Amino acid sequence: MEKFIHYVWKHRLFPLNELKTTNGELVEVIDVGLYNRNNGPDFFNAKIKIGGTLWVGNVEIHERSSDWFRHNHHTDACYNNVILHVASEIDTDIQTALGNQLPQLKLEVPEYVRRNYEELITNDEYPPCHKIISTLPEIMMHSWLNALQIERLEQRTQTIERRLEVCNGDWESVYFITLARNFGFGINGDAFEEWGKRISLNNLAYHRDNLVQIEAIFMGQAGLLDIGAVHERNRAATLEDEYFMLLQSEYCNFSHRLNLSPMDASHWHFLRLRPQNFPHIRISQLAYLYAKGGTGLQTLIECKTIDEVIELLDTRVTTYWQTHYSFGAPSRTNIKQLSLTSRRLMIVNTVAPMFFAYGRFNGNDKLAERAMDFLDSIGAEDNRIVRMWRELGINIRSAADSQALIQLKNEYCDRKDCLRCRIGYKYLASPK
Incomplete structure (x- = not known):
C-alpha cells in the first residue's frame, strides 16, 4: 500500500x-x-x-x-x-x-483512484486494463511503445554485457553465443547458449574450409555424438550410420588434441518439436553458416540494410541432413534452408540487440539507431502475445511494436506492476 x-x-x-x-x-x-x-x-x-x-x-x-x-x-x-x-x-x-x-x-x-487500483490488482481477466485499451489516444500508445522498445533493447544489452564478461571482452564469441541461443527458437535456447560457450572460435578457425570437421566439432560439443545419448530404438541404426561414425571419429581426434569437453546431451529438448527444429538440424545450419563466414560480428556490422543481413544469414543443412532429422533415422523431409521468417526473427532477437549493445558499448550512436531502424522496418511478429494485444485493439505495425508489447506483458502485466505502466496510470486516473 x-x-x-x-x-x-x-x-x-x-x-x-x-x-x-x-x-x-x-x-x-x-x-x-x-x-x-x-x-x-x-x-x-x-x-x-x-x-x-x-x-x-x-x-x-x-x-x-x-x-x-x-x-x-x-x-x-x-x-x-x-x-x-x-x-x-x-x-x-x-x-x-x-x-x-x-x-x-x-x-x-480519491475513492475512484483507490477502487481502480484494487481492480487492477485483483482482476483475474488479462490484462486487467483491457476495458480501456481501445479508447487510448494513438499518440499516447505510440510514445509508450517507443519507451518500451528502448527498455527491451537496454534489458537485452545487459544480458549481452554479462556474456561479454564471461567471454573476457571477446565480442565475436559474444555474438556467436547470442546467435546460437536464438537458433534454439525458445525451447532449446538455454541448451544452445550452453553449447555456444563450448565452441572455441580460435580453434575452429583453422578448419573453416572443412565443413565435415566443423560439423564434427559442433555435434560433438553438443553431446550428440555420444552413442549413449542416442535413443534405444535408433541405437543399432546409428552404429551402422557411416556419417555418424565419420563425425564421431573426427571429433575423437579433435577431442584429444584440443582437450574438448562436450555438454550433456540430456539438456536438449525434442518433445513436441517439429523435425526442422531438432538440435541436429539447427546445429548443421550453424555449421554451414560458420563455414561460409556468416557468424562473424564484424561481417554483420558491415551490413547496412535488412536485405544484406537476410542474405548473410542464409544457411542450409549439409547433404546428410537433407534426408535425416537425427542420426540413423532417414526422413522424407527435405530440410534445406533456414526460412525467411526465421531469418527475420534472427534480426529481431539477435541482430538488433547486438547492434544496439555494441553501438552503446563503443559510443556508436549510428549502430544503435540502425538497430531501431531494422525493428521499425520488419513486420510484427506473429505469436500469442502479439495476437492478444491486437485483439484488444492495439495497432501493431512493426517488430518494434511487437517487441514493445512483449516487454509490456513480461515486465509489467505478468508482474502486476501497473503503477509503472502508462496504461495503468490512465486506468487509475479515470473517474469512470
Missing part, C-alpha cells in the same frame, strides 16, 4: 485544494519533488508552501506515521531535511534526529 501512496503523490492524484497539516496549516503543493529509488527520503527537492511559508526540501511518505519510528528515521541524519511527512493514517507525532517536530499531511486518496 505504501508503494501506492508514493504513486498517488508522485502523479498528484489527490485533491489539491484545502490541503492542511494535522495542525491546521494550509498546504500548497507546488512541486512534489523527484522520486528517489535509493536510500533516503522518498522525494527530493520538493517545493511546498506550509502556512504561507515556502519550503524547499525532502518529503517522506508512509502508510502510517508511526512507520517513521519503525524505520528508525528519527535517528537517521539523512532525514533531517524532510520538510513534510505524508501518510494515509496519522497515528502519532514524529520528529527528526535533531529533535524537530515535522508537519504531517494526511493524504486523502
Whole structure:
C-alpha cells in the first residue's frame, strides 16, 4: 500500500485544494519533488508552501506515521531535511534526529483512484486494463511503445554485457553465443547458449574450409555424438550410420588434441518439436553458416540494410541432413534452408540487440539507431502475445511494436506492476 501512496503523490492524484497539516496549516503543493529509488527520503527537492511559508526540501511518505519510528528515521541524519511527512493514517507525532517536530499531511486518496487500483490488482481477466485499451489516444500508445522498445533493447544489452564478461571482452564469441541461443527458437535456447560457450572460435578457425570437421566439432560439443545419448530404438541404426561414425571419429581426434569437453546431451529438448527444429538440424545450419563466414560480428556490422543481413544469414543443412532429422533415422523431409521468417526473427532477437549493445558499448550512436531502424522496418511478429494485444485493439505495425508489447506483458502485466505502466496510470486516473 505504501508503494501506492508514493504513486498517488508522485502523479498528484489527490485533491489539491484545502490541503492542511494535522495542525491546521494550509498546504500548497507546488512541486512534489523527484522520486528517489535509493536510500533516503522518498522525494527530493520538493517545493511546498506550509502556512504561507515556502519550503524547499525532502518529503517522506508512509502508510502510517508511526512507520517513521519503525524505520528508525528519527535517528537517521539523512532525514533531517524532510520538510513534510505524508501518510494515509496519522497515528502519532514524529520528529527528526535533531529533535524537530515535522508537519504531517494526511493524504486523502480519491475513492475512484483507490477502487481502480484494487481492480487492477485483483482482476483475474488479462490484462486487467483491457476495458480501456481501445479508447487510448494513438499518440499516447505510440510514445509508450517507443519507451518500451528502448527498455527491451537496454534489458537485452545487459544480458549481452554479462556474456561479454564471461567471454573476457571477446565480442565475436559474444555474438556467436547470442546467435546460437536464438537458433534454439525458445525451447532449446538455454541448451544452445550452453553449447555456444563450448565452441572455441580460435580453434575452429583453422578448419573453416572443412565443413565435415566443423560439423564434427559442433555435434560433438553438443553431446550428440555420444552413442549413449542416442535413443534405444535408433541405437543399432546409428552404429551402422557411416556419417555418424565419420563425425564421431573426427571429433575423437579433435577431442584429444584440443582437450574438448562436450555438454550433456540430456539438456536438449525434442518433445513436441517439429523435425526442422531438432538440435541436429539447427546445429548443421550453424555449421554451414560458420563455414561460409556468416557468424562473424564484424561481417554483420558491415551490413547496412535488412536485405544484406537476410542474405548473410542464409544457411542450409549439409547433404546428410537433407534426408535425416537425427542420426540413423532417414526422413522424407527435405530440410534445406533456414526460412525467411526465421531469418527475420534472427534480426529481431539477435541482430538488433547486438547492434544496439555494441553501438552503446563503443559510443556508436549510428549502430544503435540502425538497430531501431531494422525493428521499425520488419513486420510484427506473429505469436500469442502479439495476437492478444491486437485483439484488444492495439495497432501493431512493426517488430518494434511487437517487441514493445512483449516487454509490456513480461515486465509489467505478468508482474502486476501497473503503477509503472502508462496504461495503468490512465486506468487509475479515470473517474469512470
